[in-house]
Amino acid sequence: MFDLLIRNGWIIDGTGTAAFRGDVGLSDGKITAVGRELSGGAAKVIDAGRKVVTPGFIDIHRHADYAVFRPGFGRLELKQGLTTIINGNCGLSAAPIAGPWQREIQDYLRPITGPAKEGVPTDSLRAYLAAAESVALPIHVGMLAGAGTIRAAAAGYNKEQIDNSEYDAIHQMLRRSIEEGAFGVSLGLGYAPECFYTTDQLVRALEPLKGSGLPITVHMREEGDQVLKALEEMLEVGRRLETPVHISHLKAMGRRNWDLLIPQALERMEKARAEGQDVSCDVYPYTAGSTQLIHILPHDFLTGGTEAVTERLRDPRQRAILTERIKTGRDFDNIAGMVGWENILCSTLNQPENRPYEGMSIAAIAEAQGKDPFTCAYDLLVSEHCAITMIDFITADSDIGRILRDDHAGVISDSTYPTEGKLHPRVCGTFARIIEKFVEQDRVLTLEQAVRKMTSVPAAALRLQGKGTIAPGMDGDLCIFDPKAIHERGDYRDPFQYAEGMEYVLVDGVPAIEEGEFAAMDRGRVLRRPV
Numbered sequence: 001m002f003d004l005l006i007r008n009g010w011i012i013d014g015t016g017t018a019a020f021r022g023d024v025g026l027s028d029g030k031i032t033a034v035g036r037e038l039s040g041g042a043a044k045v046i047d048a049g050r051k052v053v054t055p056g057f058i059d060i061h062r063h064a065d066y067a068v069f070r071p072g073f074g075r076l077e078l079k080q081g082l083t084t085i086i087n088g089n090c091g092l093s094a095a096p097i098a099g100p101w102q103r104e105i106q107d108y109l110r111p112i113t114g115p116a117k118e119g120v121p122t123d124s125l126r127a128y129l130a131a132a133e134s135v136a137l138p139i140h141v142g143m144l145a146g147a148g149t150i151r152a153a154a155a156g157y158n159k160e161q162i163d164n165s166e167y168d169a170i171h172q173m174l175r176r177s178i179e180e181g182a183f184g185v186s187l188g189l190g191y192a193p194e195c196f197y198t199t200d201q202l203v204r205a206l207e208p209l210k211g212s213g214l215p216i217t218v219h220m221r222e223e224g225d226q227v228l229k230a231l232e233e234m235l236e237v238g239r240r241l242e243t244p245v246h247i248s249h250l251k252a253m254g255r256r257n258w259d260l261l262i263p264q265a266l267e268r269m270e271k272a273r274a275e276g277q278d279v280s281c282d283v284y285p286y287t288a289g290s291t292q293l294i295h296i297l298p299h300d301f302l303t304g305g306t307e308a309v310t311e312r313l314r315d316p317r318q319r320a321i322l323t324e325r326i327k328t329g330r331d332f333d334n335i336a337g338m339v340g341w342e343n344i345l346c347s348t349l350n351q352p353e354n355r356p357y358e359g360m361s362i363a364a365i366a367e368a369q370g371k372d373p374f375t376c377a378y379d380l381l382v383s384e385h386c387a388i389t390m391i392d393f394i395t396a397d398s399d400i401g402r403i404l405r406d407d408h409a410g411v412i413s414d415s416t417y418p419t420e421g422k423l424h425p426r427v428c429g430t431f432a433r434i435i436e437k438f439v440e441q442d443r444v445l446t447l448e449q450a451v452r453k454m455t456s457v458p459a460a461a462l463r464l465q466g467k468g469t470i471a472p473g474m475d476g477d478l479c480i481f482d483p484k485a486i487h488e489r490g491d492y493r494d495p496f497q498y499a500e501g502m503e504y505v506l507v508d509g510v511p512a513i514e515e516g517e518f519a520a521m522d523r524g525r526v527l528r529r530p531v
Contacts, residue, residue, distance in 0.1 A: 001027075001040060001041050001042065001043070002025040002026060002027050002032065002033070002040060002041070002042040002504075003026055003027045003028065003042065003044065003509060004025075004026045004027075004041070004042060004043065004044045004045075004046065004476075004509060004510075005023060005024070005025050005026075005040075005041050005042035005044070005045045005046070006023060006024040006025075006026075006045075006046045006048055006053055006063055006478070006480065007023045007038075007045060007046070007047050007048060008021070008023070008024070008047055008049060008050055009021070009022065009024065009048030009050070009052065009053035009480065010048075010051065010052045010053065011024065011034065011052075011053050011470060012052050012053070012054045012447060012448050012451045012470075013034075013054075013055070013469055013470040013471065014054065014055040014451055014452055014455035014456040014469040014470060015452060015456060015469055015470050016448055016449060016452040016456075017448065019052065019411045019447070019448060021036065021050075022034060022035055022036050023035060023036065023037065023038040024053060024470060024478065025038050025039075025040070025042070025192075026476040026506075026509040027293065027509070028509070029475065029476050029508040029509040029510075029523075030474065030475060030476055030509065031470060031471065031472055031473065031474045031475070031476055031478075032160075032473075033040070033472060034471060034472060038215070046480065046504060046511075048480050051313075051480050051482050051503060052447065052479075052480070052481060052482070052483060053470070053478060053479070053480050054081075054085025054451045054455065054478065054479045054481075055078070055451070055455040055456070055467070055468055055469055055470055055477060055478060055479070056081065056082070056084060056288065056455070056467075056478055056479055056505065056506070056507065057081040057082045057084075057431045057454040057475075057479065058082070058083070058084045058085070058086075058410060058454065058455055058458040058459055058467060058468060059077075059082055059084070059085045059086070059411075059412055059413050059415070059430070059431070059458070060085075060086040060217075060282070060410070060458040060461060060462050060464075061085060061086065061088065061089045061217070061239060061248055061249065061282060061284075061412035061413065061414050062085045062086065062087055062413060062414070062415045062417075063090070063092065063094060063095035063112045063113050063414075063415060063416045063417055064085060064087050064113075064141075064411075064415065064417050065087045065095075065109075065113045065143075066094055066113045066114050066115065066116060066117045066120070067113070067114060067116040067417040067418065068087070068132055068135070068137065068141055069120055069131070069132070069135060070117075070229050071459045072096060072116075073137075073138065074137065074139045074512075074521065074524065075138070075498070075518065075521075076427065076428045076496075076498055076499075077139055077520070078138060078139060078502070078505050078507075078512050078513055079428070079498040079499045079500070079502060079513070080428065080429060080430065080431040080502070081431050081454075081479040081481070081505055082139060082431060082501040082503050083139050083140060083477035083478075083479075083505065083506075083507050083512075083524075084139060084140040084141075084301045084409065084464065084467055084477065084527070085139060085140070085142075085144050085456065086119075086141075086142045086144060086183060086462060087141065087142070087144070088143040088144035088145060088146050088182070088186055089144060089146070089186045089188050089217065089219075089248065089414070090112075090146070090148070090186055090187075090188035090190075090191065090219040090248065091146045091149065091186050091188030091189075091191060091194050091219065092109055092112055092146050092148055092149060092186075092188055092191070093125075093143060093144060093145055093146030093147025093149045093186065094109065094112070094113060094116070094120075094122050094128060094149075094172050095121075095122040095123070095124060095125045095127070095128035095143070095149075096122065096123060096124050096125055096128075096145070096149070096150065096153060096176070096177060096178075097122040097123065097149055097153055098122070098123035098124070098153060099133065099153055099154075099172070100156075101152055101153060101156045101157070102122070102153075104152070104156065104305055104307075105149060105153065105156065105199075105315060106122075106305075107151045107193075107387070108152070108157070108305065108306060110345060110387055110411030110420070111147075111291075111292045111348060111387050111388065111389045111417070112292065112389075112415070112416045112417075113416070113417055113418075114417050114418050114419045115419060116128065117280070122204075122340075123179040124176065124177075124180060125143060125177045125181065125182055126180040126181075126362065128143070129143065129180070129181060129526050129528065130207025130345070132526045133336040133526045134529075136521065136522035136524075137522070137523075137524030137526070138507065138512055138523070138524050139507060139512070139524040140467075140477070140507070140524050140525050140526075140527050141524060141525075141526055141527065142181075142183050142447035142462075142464070142526070142528070142529075143182055143183065143327065144182055144183055144184050144185060144186040144217060145173075145177035145182040145184075145185050145186070145190070146177065146185075146186050146472065147170075147174075147185050147186065147187050147188075147194060147205065147206070148187070148188045148191055148192075148193060148194045149268060150170055150173045150174060150177070150195050151170055151193050151194060153169075153173065154166045154169035154170045155169075155175065155193070156193075156305070157193050157302075157303070157304055157305030157308070158303065158304045158305070158308070159193075159196075160196040160303060161196075162529065167204060167205060168279070170205050171205075171207060171208050172486060173208070173530040174208045174209070175208045177415050178208070178212070178214060178341065178529075178531075179531055180528070181462065181527075181528025181529050181531070183215070183462045183464070183527070183529045184215035184216060184217055184246075184462055184529075185206065185209060185214065185215075185216055186216075186217045186218070186219075186248075187202075187216060187217070187218040187219060188219045189202075189218065189219060189220055189221035189230070190219055190220070190221060190222070190223070190295060190299075190333060191219070191292075191295070191301070191302075192299070192302035192305070195221065195299035195302065195345035196299070196303070199233050199236060199237065202237060203240050204242060206237070206241055208243075208445055209241050209243050210240075210241045210242055211241075211242045211243065211244065212243055212447050213243060213244065214243055214244075214529075215243070215244045215246050215461060215462055215463070216234075216237070216238065216241070216243060216244065216245050216246065216247065217248050217427060218234050218246070218247060218248055219248050219249065220233070220234060220247065220248075221233060221249050221333075221481070222250070222332070222333050223249075223253050223333055224252065224257060224333050224334065224335070224338050224394075225253050225254065225256075225257060225330050225333075225338070225437065226330075226333075227251070227253075227257070227261050227265060228261060228264055228265060231247065231265055231268060231269070231281060232268070234247065234253055235268075235269075235272050235277065235279065238277060238278070238279060239277060243278075244278035244279070244280070245277075245278070245279045245280075246279070246280050246282070246461050246462075247269075247279070247280070247281035247282070247486060248281075248282060248412070248414070249282065249283060249284055249291070249372055249412065249414050250262070250265065250281040250283055250403055250409070251283070251394065251395045251399065252265070252395065252399055253333065253335065253338050253339065253394040253395060254338030254339055255338075255339070255396075256295055256338070256401055257338075258289075258395070258396040258398065259358075259398055259399065260397065260526050262399040262402050262403060263402060266402065266403065266406050268398045268467070269281065269408070271475060273408070278491070280409070280410070280457075280460075280461050281389060281403065281406070281408065281409050281410075282409060282410040282411060282412040282458070282461070283284070283400055283403040283404060283409055283412070284410065284411070284412055284413055284414050284430060285404070285411065285430060285433050285434055285437065285438060286381075286400075286424070286425070286426050286430075287359075287393055287394070287395045287396060287397060287399055287400070288391050288392060288393045288394065288395075288424065289391070289392050289394055289395075289414070289424075290347065290391045290392070290414070290416055290426075291380060291388060291389065291390065291392075291416070292386070292387075292388065292389060292390070293344075293346065293377070293380070293386070293388040293389065293390045294306070294309060294381065294386050294388075295333070295390075296326070296334075296335045296336045296344070296377065296390075296474055297309070297316045297322070297333065298322075298325055298329065298331070298332040298334075299323065299332055305517055306385055306386040306387070307385065308388055309380065309381075309386055310382055310385050313378045313381050313382050314382055314442075317331065319374070319375075319378055322374075323374045323376075326374065333512055335392055335394065336362075336373075336377070339393060339394050340362050340363070341361060341362040341363040341366065341373035341377070342362075342363040342364070342393060343361065343393040343467055344361060344362045344363075344377075344390050344391075344392045344393075344395070345359060345360065345361050345362075345391040345392070345494055346359070346360060346361075346365065346380065346388055346389075346390055347359065347389045347390060347391045347418075347421050347422045347423070348387075348388060348389040348418045348420055348421025348422070349380070349384060349388060349421060350384055350388075350420060350421075350515060351383055351384055353383070354384065355382065357380075358421050358422060359422050359492075359493070361437060362377050362380075365380070367435070374524075379470065386485055388417065389418055389421060391422070391424055396493045401438070401442070401444045404438060404444055404445055404453065405444065405445070408451065408457075409457070410453050410454070410457035410458040410461060411430065411431070411434055411450075411453045411454050411458070412414075412458070413426045413427065413430035413431075413454060413459075414426065415427040415430070419443060422492075422495055422525070423490075423496055424492075424495060425488070425490040425491055425492060425495040425497075426487075426500060427495065427496075428489075428490045428495065428496060428497055428498060429488035429489070429490050429495075431499070432487060432488040432499035432500075432501065434450050434453075435447070435450060435483055435486040436455060436486050436487055436488055437488075438450065439483065440483060440484060440486075447483055455467075455468040456468035456469050457467065463529070464527070465530065474509075475508065476506055476508055476509030476510075477506060477507055477508065478504070478505070478506040479500050479502060479504065479505050479506075480502075480504035480505075481501050481503050481504075481505050482501065485500070485501035485502035485503075486499070486500070486502070487499065487500045487501055501514075502516070503515060503516055507520070507523040507524055508523040508524075508525070510520060510523045511524075
């Protein structure tokens with residue numbers, strides 16, 4: 001006797017093998033049988049009607065650290081088939097944060113995660129996860145330990161060089177977070193304060209990971225002109241620490257790098273695997289990214305945190321130096337220099353006088369204000385105390401396709417969750433877009449390949465037990481849908497639109513979406529890495 005029996009489905013099991021006709025039986029939140037014409041009764045039967053049945057989709061790169069506590073969380077995720085997400089990415093986790101720099105760290109995170117949730121403890125990962133368990137979760141949620149947050153908690157943002165006692169504090173917080181269930185450690189080497197590490201210092205900071213097998217996920221130091229150099233750095237870090245490395249949102253920014261650097265990066269990772277190194281990557285399926293506008297600045301300009309950066313930007317002499325560097329520099333991820341001000345949109349502006357410019361490019365805002373784009377960008381950053389998010393058009397569809405076809409690459413969204421301004425459409429639409437555009441329209445992937453990249457590949461990257469495939473003993477997280485009905489409704493003008501086409505989404509063996517409508521919204525669990 002099953003709790004639930006799905007009949008007459010085309011089963012795509014997440015391994016990449018061809019779809020097959022069959023049934024799936026579930027009991028006590030687990031898959032208990034898979035086969036043709038399963039016998040035995042069931043408390044509930046779903047006739048899949050020859051639609052596909054897949055594992056629930058997994059996004060190991062979101063920034064919903066505080067969003068999990070907001071009303072309505074999980075709805076936009078479920079509508080695109082997500083049943084599991086991992087937060088705390090790019091070194092920017094909401095926990096552990098304690099000590100004198102707590103408010104400063106939370107202000108730094110705000111453009112990415114939104115404001116800190118009052119009453120949610122963040123002094124340890126254990127306390128944060130316990131708070132998440134106190135709310136009804138529609139989907140499963142896990143965390144990475146953000147190495148940027150940890151360094152800032154140990155030493156703030158003012159110091160480019162840290163001392164022995166601060167390394168000791170970093171090691172203590174890393175060990176504690178690992179013991180408390182983090183699935184890995186995330187790096188944001190493009191952000192302060194991690195951008196101040198040399199390679200040797202980074203290895204020293206991550207010393208507790210040596211030989212642990214715990215994955216390091218990394219927003220690399222450079223993602224444009226110097227992306228290959230940045231990749232070599234992370235391969236070296238992985239070798240020296242003898243632990244897996246996962247490259248987050250692999251890309252090559254700037255037209256001059258399109259179709260040139262990504263083939264070399266993929267070839268270099270394949271060579272590393274042939275030499276015995278555990279390295280993988282992921283990609284989001286959009287040519288535009290989204291992050292803080294201060295990411296246009298050189299690393300050395302970020303010392304001291306957002307208030308120090310704001311004061312620096314008030315200084316005409318510093319502005320002149322910065323303008324020259326953006327016009328000519330290749331020693332940092334010079335986004336404005338690589339893609340142009342017309343391709344950098346301000347997606348979140350908080351000050352009332354600036355809000356009319358939300359969704360406009362820096363070039364368009366500058367024209368409207370009668371300024372050059374450099375002055376316009378600096379003035380906006382000063383006015384907003386650097387709390388601006390941007391959408392930047394940086395990559396090429398051809399490179400996205402190359403990464404998607406790589407056997408060791410998964411799909412992620414890199415979704416940010418500010419509470420104001422325009423979201424990036426990937427927040428609501430990433431996993432629908434993979435099916436609609438890259439499977440049905442452009443034929444970059446077969447449906448079986450796409451499902452694998454949204455299920456078993458990310459599950460393997462972070463060692464998520466019980467997730468990612470349809471097989472007896474696996475968790476009862478499943479999707480049922482007609483691939484041709486899947487549709488990403490949002491776009492850059494109107495991004496907050498639920499994806500459509502998911503007929504059923506099961507979380508822990510219970511429909512969270514049933515016949516296209518929301519149903520049980522409390523079956524999600526807080527996930528912890530087994531220790």
